[in-house]
Amino acid sequence: MWLCVDRIEGSTVVLLDDREIVYRLPCADYAALVGREPAESDILDAVIEDGRICSAVYDEAETTRRLDAARARLNRLLGKH
DSSP: EEEEEEEEEETTEEETTTTTOOOEHHHHHHHHHHHHOOOOOOEEEEETTTTEEEEEOOOOOOOHHHHHHHHHHHHHHOOOO
């Protein structure tokens, strides 16, 4: 399942899955789980069981793909080419 770092609130990382279910982790737990500090819009390939994140890996390719798609949508809306 994909998770997106939606925002960081103080010392808590707020993540959303593709169904917009919200998950929260302390920043320290996120860093231990993922192996890197949280950054907004990062995409993780995660395993969720019983509403709990069991494992998560940062996916650079998916992060880049989604950022590029969002940028293209914004450019279309603004009439930029």
